[in-house]
Amino acid sequence: MTTMPLEPSSAMPGSRAASPTYLGVDTTIRSWLLTTDHKRIGVLYLVSMLFALALGGFFAMAVRLEHLSPNTTVMSAMAYNRFFTLHGVIMVWLFLIPSIPSSFGNFLLPIMVGAKDVAFPRLNLLSWYLYMAGSAVVLVSMFVGGIDTGWTFYTPYSTYSPTAIPLALFGVFIIGFSTILTGLNFIVTTHTMRAKGLGWLRMPLFVWSIYATSIIQVLATPVLGMVLIFVVLDNGFSWGFFDASRGGDPVLYQHLFWFYSHPAVYIMVLPGMGVVSEVVTSFSRKNPFSYKAIAYSSIGIAFVGFLTWGHHMFVSGMSRFDAGAFGVLSMLVAVFSAIKVFNWTWTLKKGAIALKTPLLYIFAFLFLFVFGGMTGVAVAAMSLDVHWHDTYFVVAHFHFIMVGGTLTAFVAGLHYWFPKITGKMYSERWGVLSAALVFTGFFATFFPQFLLGNAGMPRRYYTYPPEFQALHLVSTVGSWVLALGMMITLVYLLHAIWWGPPAGPSPWGSRSFEWRTSSPPPQHNFTRTPSFELDPYDYSRPMPEEGE
Amino acid sequence: MTAGAQLAADEVSSQGEVEELEGHFESLEQQAQAARLGMWVFLATEVLLFGAAFALFISYQVHYPGAFRQSIEHNAKVLGTVNTGVLLTSSTLVAGAVHALRGGNRRWSSWLLAGTIGLAFVFLGIKATEYAKHFAEGIYPGGAGHFFVEHHERGTAEFWTLYYLMTGLHAVHVTIGIGVLGVLLVKIVRGRIGKLSAHKLEVGAIYWHLVDVIWIFLWPLFYLA
Numbered sequence: 001m002t003t004m005p006l007e008p009s010s011a012m013p014g015s016r017a018a019s020p021t022y023l024g025v026d027t028t029i030r031s032w033l034l035t036t037d038h039k040r041i042g043v044l045y046l047v048s049m050l051f052a053l054a055l056g057g058f059f060a061m062a063v064r065l066e067h068l069s070p071n072t073t074v075m076s077a078m079a080y081n082r083f084f085t086l087h088g089v090i091m092v093w094l095f096l097i098p099s100i101p102s103s104f105g106n107f108l109l110p111i112m113v114g115a116k117d118v119a120f121p122r123l124n125l126l127s128w129y130l131y132m133a134g135s136a137v138v139l140v141s142m143f144v145g146g147i148d149t150g151w152t153f154y155t156p157y158s159t160y161s162p163t164a165i166p167l168a169l170f171g172v173f174i175i176g177f178s179t180i181l182t183g184l185n186f187i188v189t190t191h192t193m194r195a196k197g198l199g200w201l202r203m204p205l206f207v208w209s210i211y212a213t214s215i216i217q218v219l220a221t222p223v224l225g226m227v228l229i230f231v232v233l234d235n236g237f238s239w240g241f242f243d244a245s246r247g248g249d250p251v252l253y254q255h256l257f258w259f260y261s262h263p264a265v266y267i268m269v270l271p272g273m274g275v276v277s278e279v280v281t282s283f284s285r286k287n288p289f290s291y292k293a294i295a296y297s298s299i300g301i302a303f304v305g306f307l308t309w310g311h312h313m314f315v316s317g318m319s320r321f322d323a324g325a326f327g328v329l330s331m332l333v334a335v336f337s338a339i340k341v342f343n344w345t346w347t348l349k350k351g352a353i354a355l356k357t358p359l360l361y362i363f364a365f366l367f368l369f370v371f372g373g374m375t376g377v378a379v380a381a382m383s384l385d386v387h388w389h390d391t392y393f394v395v396a397h398f399h400f401i402m403v404g405g406t407l408t409a410f411v412a413g414l415h416y417w418f419p420k421i422t423g424k425m426y427s428e429r430w431g432v433l434s435a436a437l438v439f440t441g442f443f444a445t446f447f448p449q450f451l452l453g454n455a456g457m458p459r460r461y462y463t464y465p466p467e468f469q470a471l472h473l474v475s476t477v478g479s480w481v482l483a484l485g486m487m488i489t490l491v492y493l494l495h496a497i498w499w500g501p502p503a504g505p506s507p508w509g510s511r512s513f514e515w516r517t518s519s520p521p522p523q524h525n526f527t528r529t530p531s532f533e534l535d536p537y538d539y540s541r542p543m544p545e546e547g548e
Numbered sequence: 549m550t551a552g553a554q555l556a557a558d559e560v561s562s563q564g565e566v567e568e569l570e571g572h573f574e575s576l577e578q579q580a581q582a583a584r585l586g587m588w589v590f591l592a593t594e595v596l597l598f599g600a601a602f603a604l605f606i607s608y609q610v611h612y613p614g615a616f617r618q619s620i621e622h623n624a625k626v627l628g629t630v631n632t633g634v635l636l637t638s639s640t641l642v643a644g645a646v647h648a649l650r651g652g653n654r655r656w657s658s659w660l661l662a663g664t665i666g667l668a669f670v671f672l673g674i675k676a677t678e679y680a681k682h683f684a685e686g687i688y689p690g691g692a693g694h695f696f697v698e699h700h701e702r703g704t705a706e707f708w709t710l711y712y713l714m715t716g717l718h719a720v721h722v723t724i725g726i727g728v729l730g731v732l733l734v735k736i737v738r739g740r741i742g743k744l745s746a747h748k749l750e751v752g753a754i755y756w757h758l759v760d761v762i763w764i765f766l767w768p769l770f771y772l773a
Binding site: 115116117118119120121180184187188189191192193218219220221222223225226227230233237238239240241246247248249252255256259524 | 571572573578581582585586589590592593594596597598599600601603604607608611612615689690691702703704705706709710713
């Protein structure tokens with residue numbers, strides 16, 4: 001029994017024109033829900049995650065709205081606690097963690113290594129179902145009491161909070177399995193499914209970043225799974241793993257949680273860096289300044305990322321030596337990131353730059369990421385962190401990385417690969433406008449939060465002294481601009497799916513492998529075995545004649 | 549790949565066993581390689597899953613060496629040690645089963661595999677006896693039961709809670725292993741898996757060895773002082 005019948009005729013010359021695209025091969029809902037095609041699974045992920053993004057965004061907007069005035073504006077303190085928790089949980093686990101790997105990674109990685117599919121297509125589909133099931137459980141928990149611990153579920157409060165903690169954690173636990181299966185699939189695919197002649201150092205850089213991400217997904221996520229089980233048993237059955245009265249240690253929870261959740265930050269941002277590498281080379285029509293430096297620094301970040309978790313716990317009781325070690329290791333991540341940033345900048349230098357929407361988003365990424373990264377170095381120093389810990393400064397720092405970095409790269413990728421996925425072109429004019437709105441809105445939302453945090457505004461507080469109101473006001477208005485930009489994006493992209501002009505196989509003139517097949521790609525990615533004579537970023541030689 | 553190459557890709561052995569090539573792979577060798585690597589990556593995940601529990605155990609052992617020592621001495625040392633022998637033997641048998649299948653001896657392979665599964669059930673039986681003994685002594689997870697009235701030293705409750713959690717999680721893995729090996733056994737007996745697809749049994753066997761290896765670490769932690 002073969003799950004994916006091979007068309008034996010696919011190599012015959014006459015059949016090439018008739019080869020249907022992955023979208024046109026079957027259009028029933030059943031064919032989508034039972035698909036094992038990595039491209040369709042990528043699209044399923046993309047659509048479901050955009051819903052999660054919208055929902056998480058809704059909670060963010062509500063939280064910002066509440067801060068319009070120093071005291072109660074629109075909701076009670078309890079509702080506020082639930083809203084910021086749900087914002088965090090939904091954004092982190094339902095959107096950011098799976099965002100780029102599960103959507104674009106699924107769609108592109110097999111094509112980029114010249115394979116017909118990932119190594120385990122049925123596991124791939126299972127991972128989407130697990131994601132949906134886990135998300136459903138998290139959303140149900142929203143209606144049966146919500147959760148009010150913040151997305152970090154810190155003990156001891158999470159072990160006795162009366163809200164729906166066990167249910168929400170169980171949902172996150174299931175999503176963890178989906179992450180692991182995706183990572184496993186990508187690792188095995190990269191190792192065993194590369195086309196003949198496609199060595200490790202010729203793969204597109206996006207594959208390197210997804211590969212590095214997958215290592216973290218596979219090694220860090222199970223620790224989260226286990227620790228969530230501990231909290232569920234503590235909360236549901238009073239087993240007392242973290243209960244100090246029985247000899248448990250609540251701080252141990254933080255160690256185990258951050259052992260996952262700090263590397264998880266790199267699960268979120270590394271794929272974004274992969275998008276940057278692709279877009280920068282495409283729109284400057286140049287080889288990356290140093291391919292190897294970008295590729296290896298991804299692996300470097302994945303590795304060092306496992307050794308930095310303690311910087312979240314500088315005020316939880318930690319020896320000065322430990323804090324120093326964690327601080328230095330954390331700064332090492334900045335070194336690897338800086339290697340990438342300098343490489344991207346040097347790639348742009350003297351390139352034949354085409355200033356299109358995806359590149360605009362990448363410019364935003366570079367600016368915001370450097371901003372977020374440098375403040376990250378600052379909070380990695382214990383002496384400074386003690387002042388900024390649990391203030392809006394930290395909130396601003398990680399939103400600069402998560403929104404300014406990951407979300408911006410995600411939207412860049414969405415524009416960059418939109419023609420590949422749908423075969424249609426969106427309106428460039430609207431693209432530029434919304435990119436400007438998103439950047440302005442983002443900066444207005446989060447820059448004031450650095451100032452608020454430095455002035456002493458603690459995170460997760462329902463009220464604040466009146467003298468902070470001006471900055472909070474700017475931040476809230478900024479969030480409206482950001483939301484407007486995102487909504488415009490959604491509208492013109494949806495419009496383009498139905499009414500956009502056809503894009504053609506390679507609208508950007510990119511040489512990366514995914515652009516060497518038609519848009520949208522045929523069911524088995526290539527109508528004939530692709531040749532990889534030309535490197536993915538080789539713009540110095542003319543493109544050889546390939547099939548469609 | 550041409551149509552002819554695809555037809556030639558499915559191999560048929562003299563015993564009538566057909567090893568099919570799934571459409572997205574280029575060769576059977578690649579397919580087997582992917583299956584093996586997939587299992588190894590999965591095992592890495594499993595190690596980290598247990599790793600979190602081990603971290604908790606070792607950390608509390610450092611906090612409460614006295615309570616942990618007393619609890620280990622109280623534990624069913626003989627049953628735990630016999631179980632170690634049972635599991636190690638089963639692991640040897642499954643290795644033999646893989647070897648036999650590679651040599652084309654399906655009959656011998658299925659007997660060895662049946663032996664593996666039998667010993668897995670013995671392991672679970674002994675484990676259940678052990679749990680029953682502890683329940684009778686009034687030891688329940690979460691520090692519940694009359695045992696903890698007499699042994700109220702801090703850390704004792706954590707030891708027994710972790711004991712139930714970690715050996716329980718391991719028993720879950722043993723149960724899953726019985727299912728996996730059972731399916732493989734049925735397929736071997738029916739001739740669906742043979743010499744050509746011995747890597748499928750190999751992948752199942754690797755999983756079984758991991759179950760074994762985890763126990764090798766649980767045994768000294770919970771039974772040997």
